[in-house]
Amino acid sequence: MPADTANTGYRGVWVFIEQVGGEVAPVSWELLGAGRQLADALGVELAGVLLGQGVAGLVTEAWAYGADKVYLVEDPVLGPYRTAPYARALVQLVKEYKPEILLLGATSLGRDLSGAVATSLGTGLTADCTSLTIDPETRLLEQTRPAFGGNVMATILCRRHRPQMATVRPRVMPMPSRQEDRRGELVRVDMAFNEAEARAEVIEIIEEKNKAIYLDRAEIIVAGGRGVGSKENFRLLEELAGVLGGTLGASRAAVEAGWLPPEYQVGQTGTTVRPKVYFAIGISGAIQHLVGMQGADVIVAVNNDPQAPIFKIATYGIVGDFREVVPALTAEFHRQLAPGPG
Amino acid sequence: MLQMVVCVKQVPDTAEVRIDPRTNTLVRAGVPAIINPFDAHAVEAAVRLKEKYGGRVTALSMGPLQAEEVLRRALGMGADRAILLTDRAFAGSDTLATSYILARAIEALSRETPVDLVFCGKQAIDGDTAQVGPGIATRLGFTQLTYCMAIDAVDLEQGYIQVQRKLEGKREIIRGRLPALLTVVKDLNELSYLSLPALIRAALATITTWNKDNLDLDPAQIGLKGSPTSVRRIFAPPARPGGEIIPGEPRAAAATLVARLVQMKIIADK
Numbered sequence: 238m239p240a241d242t243a244n245t246g247y248r249g250v251w252v253f254i255e256q257v258g259g260e261v262a263p264v265s266w267e268l269l270g271a272g273r274q275l276a277d278a279l280g281v282e283l284a285g286v287l288l289g290q291g292v293a294g295l296v297t298e299a300w301a302y303g304a305d306k307v308y309l310v311e312d313p314v315l316g317p318y319r320t321a322p323y324a325r326a327l328v329q330l331v332k333e334y335k336p337e338i339l340l341l342g343a344t345s346l347g348r349d350l351s352g353a354v355a356t357s358l359g360t361g362l363t364a365d366c367t368s369l370t371i372d373p374e375t376r377l378l379e380q381t382r383p384a385f386g387g388n389v390m391a392t393i394l395c396r397r398h399r400p401q402m403a404t405v406r407p408r409v410m411p412m413p414s415r416q417e418d419r420r421g422e423l424v425r426v427d428m429a430f431n432e433a434e435a436r437a438e439v440i441e442i443i444e445e446k447n448k449a450i451y452l453d454r455a456e457i458i459v460a461g462g463r464g465v466g467s468k469e470n471f472r473l474l475e476e477l478a479g480v481l482g483g484t485l486g487a488s489r490a491a492v493e494a495g496w497l498p499p500e501y502q503v504g505q506t507g508t509t510v511r512p513k514v515y516f517a518i519g520i521s522g523a524i525q526h527l528v529g530m531q532g533a534d535v536i537v538a539v540n541n542d543p544q545a546p547i548f549k550i551a552t553y554g555i556v557g558d559f560r561e562v563v564p565a566l567t568a569e570f571h572r573q574l575a576p577g578p579g
Numbered sequence: 580m581l582q583m584v585v586c587v588k589q590v591p592d593t594a595e596v597r598i599d600p601r602t603n604t605l606v607r608a609g610v611p612a613i614i615n616p617f618d619a620h621a622v623e624a625a626v627r628l629k630e631k632y633g634g635r636v637t638a639l640s641m642g643p644l645q646a647e648e649v650l651r652r653a654l655g656m657g658a659d660r661a662i663l664l665t666d667r668a669f670a671g672s673d674t675l676a677t678s679y680i681l682a683r684a685i686e687a688l689s690r691e692t693p694v695d696l697v698f699c700g701k702q703a704i705d706g707d708t709a710q711v712g713p714g715i716a717t718r719l720g721f722t723q724l725t726y727c728m729a730i731d732a733v734d735l736e737q738g739y740i741q742v743q744r745k746l747e748g749k750r751e752i753i754r755g756r757l758p759a760l761l762t763v764v765k766d767l768n769e770l771s772y773l774s775l776p777a778l779i780r781a782a783l784a785t786i787t788t789w790n791k792d793n794l795d796l797d798p799a800q801i802g803l804k805g806s807p808t809s810v811r812r813i814f815a816p817p818a819r820p821g822g823e824i825i826p827g828e829p830r831a832a833a834a835t836l837v838a839r840l841v842q843m844k845i846i847a848d849k
Contacts, residue, residue: 319753352717353714364708390814393808395807445750556824565830566836570837
């Protein structure tokens with residue numbers, strides 16, 4: 238069973254490159270960007286770990302996003318994602334090559350895998366980090382995440398165990414720029430797998446067509462909260478989103494009232510978003526909501542309560558009845574964005 | 580006959596936690612302790628499987644004595660017995676240590692009758708880590724099936740369970756070998772109403788408590804000592820600069836704001 242791992246001999250920063258059917262989850266590239274900074278601060282190598290079948294073509298992509306090295310394990314058993322063989326492969330790689338830091342995306346796959354891997358390795362795992370830095374004196378990874386409902390931030394350390402493992406939600410770290418001709422090293426690792434160890438068989442993966450909203454990738458979000466008052470009133474928000482080519486969003490209160498389905502929820506129990514502009518309409522600004530949207534470049538708040546906490550963090554605020562303000566915004570955008578002179 | 584264990588956690592109702600607008604601090608006074616909402620759906624799922632296939636549901640919780648309350652809730656929902664893992668030595672356990680203690684308890688239950696299925700909520704609303712379920716599955720060597728939104732079939736003879744997992748914009752239908760550990764999302768079921776006789780039975784039921792000595796635990800793996808992660812510091816979230824209120828009547832304010840945004844080229848001029 239897990240005991241303290243000797244820290245010595247553990248070196249380098251690793252990022253798990255999550256792919257399904259050859260398609261890489263963008264958070265993996267974001268993590269290579271964050272991992273690059275950590276590796277540079279430590280003066281060590283940044284490596285990507287790529288598991289799958291027929292995924293060797295992605296290696297150059299990992300180099301282009303900043304990996305110095307890519308560990309590649311390919312096997313038919315790793316074709317569809319199943320926890321057990323993925324966890325075993327990652328654990329085996331860690332034990333053999335000993336990275337000091339291992340980062341994964343806080344996606345459903347990343348959370349499924351990281352929990353299993355950290356347990357097997359007997360090491361610490363910090364979920365949903367919003368900031369990762371290196372303490373120059375101790376070389377420890379400072380893992381900061383929201384705690385107690387997001388009201389406080391907590392910096393977590395994993396002092397004696399290696400690797401220091403953390404997950405980061407999509408869109409929390411900026412996407413690094415892609416360096417077309419950047420090349421690195423490829424380490425192909427052969428491991429033997431058998432289908433029985435997967436313990437599971439994927440029968441089918443069904444795309445949820447009606448749920449194809451990509452809040453986490455939206456550039457403009459028009460979100461409504463309790464103050465919107467009814468499902469019908471969301472039509473006003475929809476019109477504003479429409480003129481901007483944006484996406485609707487909702488606070489937990491609006492989702493619990495049944496005005497929008499749960500996949501629209503922004504915040505701690507919903508999606509973390511990082512749009513260029515976030516319109517918060519009738520959202521008072523509970524901390525659980527703020528932690529999910531304060532990464533927006535610009536926040537516009539509309540609320541009839543001048544004391545609403547949302548105004549403290551909004552770039553721009555308009556105090557007033559959203560039923561007047563939102564249609565006025567829609568009309569103004571329509572006018573000012575219209576093609577032609579003026 | 581399915582032997583099932585459901586792990587439940589008592590959490591503060593974070594939906595009730597509010598910010599004091601004047602002091603900008605979290606108001607926790609009077610915040611009720613509840614069963615972690617995802618865990619309630621896990622109990623419901625196990626009880627429904629029992630009704631369909633026969634079997635036994637054991638609710639398991641680790642926490643202080645007052646966590647008994649969530650176990651009574653599980654009993655009221657139809658669990659057959661409840662065990663509370665409580666010991667001062669468990670305090671300060673992070674997710675690694677917690678999954679160790681829970682897994683040891685499930686192993687103890689398995690020595691009585693082998694456990695076929697373990698249920699957990701997808702995550703607890705206070706910590707939001709989603710780590711304890713995978714931790715238990717890994718320690719027990721059970722098939723790990725996270726984010727279950729439907730249970731299609733259980734076949735004890737063939738030894739498998741088929742579930743639907745909720746992924747980003749996708750649904751995965753997967754068949755896993757028993758024994759298995761499922762973490763569940765709210766889509767899995769609607770909670771049944773609790774009947775009065777069931778609630779009375781639950782209120783009067785005896786809850787077994789186990790401490791560290793009942794479980795033959797390695798002291799190096801529990802509590803603070805068994806937790807690789809530690810909190811270095813806590814601090815208030817950094818304030819975001821801004822807070823400019825655009826004055827004027829709705830239309831005038833809207834015009835000013837839109838002009839600003841267009842000027843910033845954040846919203847593209849088509």
